[in-house]
Amino acid sequence: MVGSVMNTTNTDFHRKKVVFIMGSTGTGKSRLSVDLAGHIPAEIINSDKMQVYNGGLDILTNKIPESERNGVTHHLISEFDPNSDFTVSDFCFHALKAIDKIVRSDRVPIIVGGSNSFIEALVEDPHFKFKAKYESCFLWLDVSVPILNSFVSKRVDHMVHAGLVDEVRALLIPGSDSDCTRGIHRAIGVPELDEYFKAEAKLTDKTTKEKLLREAIEKIKDNTRKLVLTQLKKIQRLRYEKGWAIHRVDATPVFQRGGKDAGRAWEEFVAKPSLAIANDFLLKLNENYVM
Template sequence: MMIICKQLAQTQVMQIPTGGMDLSVLRYNPHKPKVVVVMGATGTGKSRLSVDLATSFSAEIINADKIQVYEGLDIATNKITEEECSGVPHHLLGIVDPESDFTAGNFVSKASLAMKSIVGRGKLPIIAGGSNSFIEALVDDENYDFRSRYDVCFLWVDVAMHVLNQFVSDRVDRMVASGMVEEVRNMYNPNGDYSKGIRRAIGVPEFHSYFRAQYSSSADEKTRSLLLERAIKETKINTSKLAQRQLAKILRLKNVKGWKVHRIDATKVFKKTGKEADEAWAELVAGPASMIIDEFLYNFDHPRAFADMADRSGRDVREVQMAATTY
C-alpha cells in the first residue's frame, strides 16, 4: 500500500516556526487528529506542494488520483518520480492491477486504513490528487465517519486556465519526448476496454487509431504521421477538458457543499521559468501553504510572518496575504 521513496530531500521549503512541537502528541491530544487535503486541477503542482509540506511537517502522502493508483504507465499518468518524492512515503500510488477497477468505495476503504496507520505513527496524513470525487466520497461519507474522526484543512492550488492550458500542452510534448508513446504502445490491445482500469487514462484511447494503423499493412507513412499528430493533439485537448472539470468540481465543493477551502494562486509561478519559477513557488505557494498548515496544526499567529515575507520580497503585505486566500 505504500511506496517509500529512498531519495533524501535535497532542499527544504520555507520553514515556519512550530515551537518544536512533535506531531506525535496528536495521538494523545484530546482533540481530533489533523488531515490535510491538497486539491487542484491537473498540472497545478499538487504533488510538489504535498512533498514540500511533508518535508516540513513530518507527514506522509496518500494519493487520491484515480488513475495513478494503478500500476504502470508512469509517464502517461504523470506519476511522481522517486527523486521528486524526496524521501516522503507515498500511499496508494501504483498499487492496483491495471486491468481491474478501483472505485471510490475502494479508495475510501484503503485511504482510511492509511490515515489510521499514519496518525498512529505520529505523522500528518496529506491527501493529494485531482480526483475530487474520491476526496468527496472520503470526506463526506454517508455516516460522517471522516468528519467525526478528523479535523481537515483543504488547500487548493489554482492556476488561471489560459496559463494552465499552455502548461499542460507543453507537458504533453515533454511526456511524448520522454517515451510516452512507446509506453502506451506496450499496453495496446486492439480489443481493449477503455472504460475500465488504467486504459481510461488520458493518452491511452487517444492513440488507439494510431497504433491500429501502425499494425496495418494498408496504412502508409503519411497516414500514420497524421494519426500520431492527431493523437497528441487530442491528448492535449482532453487534458485541458479534464482540468476544467476538476476546477468545476472544486468550485462546487466550495460553493454548494460549503467546504472551507484555502485557495493558493500559483498563476504567477507558471509564468516564470528556471530559478525565478522556483523562487516564486517558495514565496507564493510553499510559503503561504506552510503558514496555513502551521496555523491549522498549532494555532500559530501569522500576521508577523506575512510582514516578514513582504519585507524580504519587497512586496505589499496584502499582496502576500492574497497568495493564501481562504474561499
C-alpha cells in the first residue's frame, strides 16, 4: 500500500479545498478515489450522471460496490429517481451541499466521475460562486486510447457475463415504448438492448435472436469507445483552452500488465504520484481561507 505522506487530521490546511478525479470511462477513477481517501480524511462525491440514479443498473453503470468502498462515505450515488432528469443544475446544487457538509466536518471532498459537463458547470458557472469559495486540484487519470478501447470492449463482455442483459431487461417494461431520452434510460446499453428486446419479441428462431444480441453488444462497445473519445476531448479542452491546471497521471502501464504486475504498476504509476500531488495541494496554505 502507498504510505501517507502527511497526516491532515485536525489541521486547517486542507479546509476549503476540493480534489477532482477526472478521466474517460474505465480508467480507474473510483479505485483512485478510494485509495486517496485511505490516506487523507476525505469523503467522495460522485459526478457520473448515470450513477446518481437508483433503479438497479449497477452492472451497466459500473457503480463501485460497497465492498470496494472501504468504508469511505459516498455522496450522490444511487440517490435519485431513475425516471427523472438529473440536470447539471441539480448536480451543482447537491454537490455544493455535500461539499459544504464535508468541509465543515474538517474533511476533504473528492469529486470523481466521467461527466465533465457537470464538473465544468460546478467550477465555471458564476452562479454557483465555486471559485470564490474553494481551491481545486484536478487529477486526470489518462490511458492510451487504443489500450483503453480494448479494455472497455472486454469490460462489456464481462458485464454481459455478469448479467447485464437481464439487468436491463428488468428495467424495461415488456411491450412498452421506452423513452430512452430520460433518466437512467439514456445510459449506454439501454437503448441498444431496448432495440434488441423489441426485435426479439417478434422472433422465434434462436439463431437469429443470438445474432441480434451479438449485434446489440457490439453497438454497446462501439458507443462506449465513442464515449471515451468524447470524454478525452472535453478534458483536453478544459486543460488547453480553459487553462485548468490539470495534473495528468498516465495509467497506461497498469493496463499493459496483468496480475500482481498490474497491482505494482498501479502503486508506482497511479497511486503514489496522485497522493503526492494531493498532499502538496492540501499542504499549501489556502489563499482564500482566513485563519
